[in-house]
Amino acid sequence: MESHLFISPAYAQGFLGGDGATSLITNLVPFILIFVIMWFLIIRPQQKRVREHQEMIKNVRRGDTIVTTGGIIGKVTKVIDGTPDIDVEIANGVNVKVARAMISEVRTKGEPVKA
Known part of the structure; x- marks a missing residue:
C-alpha cells in the first residue's frame, strides 16, 4: 500500500x-x-x-562661457590643444586653471579661433 x-x-x-x-x-x-x-x-x-x-569638451574654445561641475561659471581665456586643462576667467582679472573633464556645460559660444 x-x-x-x-x-x-x-x-x-x-x-x-x-x-x-x-x-x-x-x-x-x-x-x-x-x-x-x-x-x-x-x-x-x-x-x-x-x-x-x-x-563638447573637445570643442571648447577661447571666449566660451562654461560651467564647471563645482558650479563655477567663467569665460575661457586660453585653450591649448593636447593639454588636460584650460584657463578660465571667473572674475575681472581672476584666472584659474580648470581640468577639461570638470566642464559640465558650455553656455555660450565665444569668438572663433584666430588663425
Whole structure:
C-alpha cells in the first residue's frame, strides 16, 4: 500500500518537461529580455551622453562661457590643444586653471579661433 503514496521517478520526469534543452532555453529567455531592456533604457543612452560630453569638451574654445561641475561659471581665456586643462576667467582679472573633464556645460559660444 505504501507504493501507491509515492509517484515513481519515471512519471515525475514526464511532468517536469522531459527535454533538458528546451527547459534551459525557457529559463534563459527572461534573463535575455531583461538584458535587452536594460541595454536600451540605461546603457545605450548613457554611452550617448558620454560621447556628447567628450565632443563638447573637445570643442571648447577661447571666449566660451562654461560651467564647471563645482558650479563655477567663467569665460575661457586660453585653450591649448593636447593639454588636460584650460584657463578660465571667473572674475575681472581672476584666472584659474580648470581640468577639461570638470566642464559640465558650455553656455555660450565665444569668438572663433584666430588663425
